[in-house]
Amino acid sequence: MEIENVREKxxxxxxxxxxxxxxxxxxxxxxxxxYFSEKKLNQLKTMEDKISLDILSSETQFxxxxxxxxxxxxxxxxxxxxxxxxxxxxYAEEKIGADDPDFQNLKTYYSLLEIKDYLLMKKISEKxxxxxxxxxxxxxNKSSCTECQNEGYVLTKLHEMYPQIRIYxxxxxxxxxxxxxxxxxxxxxxxLPALYINGKVTYGLKTIExxxxxxxxxxxxxxxxxATSTKKVEATN
Amino acid sequence: MISSIIIYILLFGSLYFEVFxxxxxxxxxxxxxxxYLKMEGxxxxxxxxxxxxxxxxxxxxxxxNSLLNLEYPKDKLRIMVIDDGSVxxxxxxxxxxxxxxQVQIHHKENGGKYxxxxxxxxxxxxxxxxxxxxxxxxxxxALKIMLxxxxxxxxxxxxxxxxxxxxxxxxxxxxxxxxSWGIFVRKILTYLNALHVTPGPFTIFRRKIFxxxxxxxxxxxTEDLEMALRMQKNNYKIAxxxxxxxxxxxxxxIKTLYKQRRRWTYGFLKNTIDYxxxxxxxxxxxxxxxxxxxxxxSIFSTIYLATNFVLSNINTVFEQxxxxxxxxxxxxxxxxxxxxxxxxxxxxxxxxxxxxxxTLILISIKLAxxxxxxxxxxxxxxxxxxxxxxxxxxxxVFNTIFSKTITWx
Numbered sequence: 001m002e003i004e005n006v007r008e009k010x011x012x013x014x015x016x017x018x019x020x021x022x023x024x025x026x027x028x029x030x031x032x033x034x035y036f037s038e039k040k041l042n043q044l045k046t047m048e049d050k051i052s053l054d055i056l057s058s059e060t061q062f063x064x065x066x067x068x069x070x071x072x073x074x075x076x077x078x079x080x081x082x083x084x085x086x087x088x089x090x091y092a093e094e095k096i097g098a099d100d101p102d103f104q105n106l107k108t109y110y111s112l113l114e115i116k117d118y119l120l121m122k123k124i125s126e127k128x129x130x131x132x133x134x135x136x137x138x139x140x141n142k143s144s145c146t147e148c149q150n151e152g153y154v155l156t157k158l159h160e161m162y163p164q165i166r167i168y169x170x171x172x173x174x175x176x177x178x179x180x181x182x183x184x185x186x187x188x189x190x191x192l193p194a195l196y197i198n199g200k201v202t203y204g205l206k207t208i209e210x211x212x213x214x215x216x217x218x219x220x221x222x223x224x225x226x227a228t229s230t231k232k233v234e235a236t237n
Numbered sequence: 238m239i240s241s242i243i244i245y246i247l248l249f250g251s252l253y254f255e256v257f258x259x260x261x262x263x264x265x266x267x268x269x270x271x272x273y274l275k276m277e278g279x280x281x282x283x284x285x286x287x288x289x290x291x292x293x294x295x296x297x298x299x300x301x302n303s304l305l306n307l308e309y310p311k312d313k314l315r316i317m318v319i320d321d322g323s324v325x326x327x328x329x330x331x332x333x334x335x336x337x338x339q340v341q342i343h344h345k346e347n348g349g350k351y352x353x354x355x356x357x358x359x360x361x362x363x364x365x366x367x368x369x370x371x372x373x374x375x376x377x378x379a380l381k382i383m384l385x386x387x388x389x390x391x392x393x394x395x396x397x398x399x400x401x402x403x404x405x406x407x408x409x410x411x412x413x414x415x416x417s418w419g420i421f422v423r424k425i426l427t428y429l430n431a432l433h434v435t436p437g438p439f440t441i442f443r444r445k446i447f448x449x450x451x452x453x454x455x456x457x458x459t460e461d462l463e464m465a466l467r468m469q470k471n472n473y474k475i476a477x478x479x480x481x482x483x484x485x486x487x488x489x490x491i492k493t494l495y496k497q498r499r500r501w502t503y504g505f506l507k508n509t510i511d512y513x514x515x516x517x518x519x520x521x522x523x524x525x526x527x528x529x530x531x532x533x534x535s536i537f538s539t540i541y542l543a544t545n546f547v548l549s550n551i552n553t554v555f556e557q558x559x560x561x562x563x564x565x566x567x568x569x570x571x572x573x574x575x576x577x578x579x580x581x582x583x584x585x586x587x588x589x590x591x592x593x594x595x596t597l598i599l600i601s602i603k604l605a606x607x608x609x610x611x612x613x614x615x616x617x618x619x620x621x622x623x624x625x626x627x628x629x630x631x632x633x634v635f636n637t638i639f640s641k642t643i644t645w646x
């Protein structure tokens with residue numbers, strides 16, 4: 001009956017091999033993580049290219065139909081695409097990192113697309129008199145802006161309630177020439193969160209009710225929504 | 238940034254430990270599978286088993302009966318029950334063994350478990366000396382599977398595999414998986430000569446070890462841990478008989494589990510401080526360079542990671558409250574887009590680490606149960622244990638830092 005003796009010496013090679021395998025697993029994890037980050041950034045780039053094309057298409061449509069019809073220009077698809085891109089960008093900013101140069105390029109491009117969309121939609125709205133409301137939202141990711149996240153919740157909810165409101169958000173600290181120009185044109189000071197609505201700038205957290213007061217169209221939309229729901233009830237009865 | 242670096246280092250460390258265990262397991266797998274010897278012949282050594290008893294009237298009879306049922310020559314096996322000043326009717330319950338020649342019943346004033354064990358050592362005359370906690374029960378072939386290990390003269394103690402006795406509720410089922418993990422780790426530690434606990438339930442010693450290194454000490458209520466460290470310090474070897482099964486009654490509720498585990502962790506930390514000179518010394522091998530430092534670091538890293546997790550989630554809770562106050566109920570958008578899967582480095586390493594942990598746990602279950610059967614307790618263990626374990630680790634570290642003594646119960 002022979003029982004194996006317990007190890008007499010420390011097996012340093014096992015420590016080395018364990019280190020090697022662990023390092024290999026770590027390297028694989030780094031590779032996988034980078035691979036997916038790159039894929040995500042590529043997806044954002046593709047989305048931006050598509051939106052850019054859509055805006056160009058809308059602009060062209062607008063120019064072509066300048067004097068005739070307002071139909072089919074700037075429908076909600078584009079707005080949804082811009083909004084989805086915004087969501088993904090803010091997720092990527094948190095997970096991939098704001099300092100990533102590829103990400104910064106994408107964010108710059110996104111800001112440009114937002115401004116282009118804003119200018120085009122404003123023109124369409126004025127021409128077609130469709131009572132679309134516009135909000136330019138300036139925020140900061142810095143911890144000094146304690147209310148920026150809350151303002152984000154308010155605006156998301158507001159857009160859910162009133163899809164007619166188009167919201168464009170800009171990182172106040174993201175120093176690109178276009179955002180700087182936007183800040184100087186509308187006189188946005190570093191007192192965030194800041195909202196530019198109907199030619200007026202407001203600072204600090206604004207609730208849904210406070211924003212509704214600044215946008216009188218919301219009363220009309222509320223009435224329309226009430227009338228539609230009443231009609232539906234009557235039709236059901 | 239610093240927090241991320243700390244998390245990467247901790248993840249690397251825990252993955253390294255898992256890889257190290259796995260390499261050792263695959264290196265020794267064949268040996269683990271075939272290692273199954275039973276005592277044969279007529280030259281059976283005499284064995285004294287001490288059963289320290291303090292208020293154990295509900296389980297003591299079954300404990301002694303399990304010892305009496307051991308497949309071992311009756312004239313070679315003596316059971317010494319040491320009643321450590323019980324205030325319940327343990328002593329009266331024990332009267333049924335009065336006429337049994339194999340059972341000796343002693344009564345002494347309460348002094349703690351280690352005093353009961355030392356009382357037993359003082360009265361022991363056998364070749365081998367063992368202890369069985371009064372809430373534990375042995376398999377009938379447990380002892381004869383352990384004895385062949387003593388044919389190696391360097392081995393001074395053999396520890397068994399401990400299982401949970403009749404797990405009923407979720408908490409006990411979680412402990413069942415945990416004890417299976419313990420069986421696996423104990424086996425691996427044997428190959429590294431790094432066992433640092435000689436558990437109360439049925440560790441068998443050569444009696445002369447106590448003459449050489451002294452009796453049990455108070456050792457912060459973890460005398461079994463201190464004894465193993467003292468043996469390691471004196472270069473005595475401890476083996477593990479993974480096929481000798483002992484069943485122990487485990488805590489039924491979170492409060493008693495918390496107190497038990499806090500005592501164990503506190504005892505480990507205090508004894509580690511007492512034996513700090515064993516760290517990073519060539520003569521103590523793997524125990525000194527790897528196992529003890531890793532065990533200490535893992536306690537603090539678990540607390541760090543748990544605190545980090547709680548703080549970040551508290552923040553989320555406050556954010557959600559603020560959000561509710563502002564806009565009322567608003568369900569978070571559920572993104573099924575792959576884009577929103579967290580593919581950050583910590584998450585990917587986390588997935589690798591979880592896969593390695595599950596693999597090791599499945600190997601442990603196979604080793605403990607003889608076959609691999611995936612039961613719900615595996616999932617209870619995976620999801621509930623990481624939530625509750627930091628509680629007693631935190632309690633133990635708090636008491637160690639602020640020198641608060643811990644009671645047995």
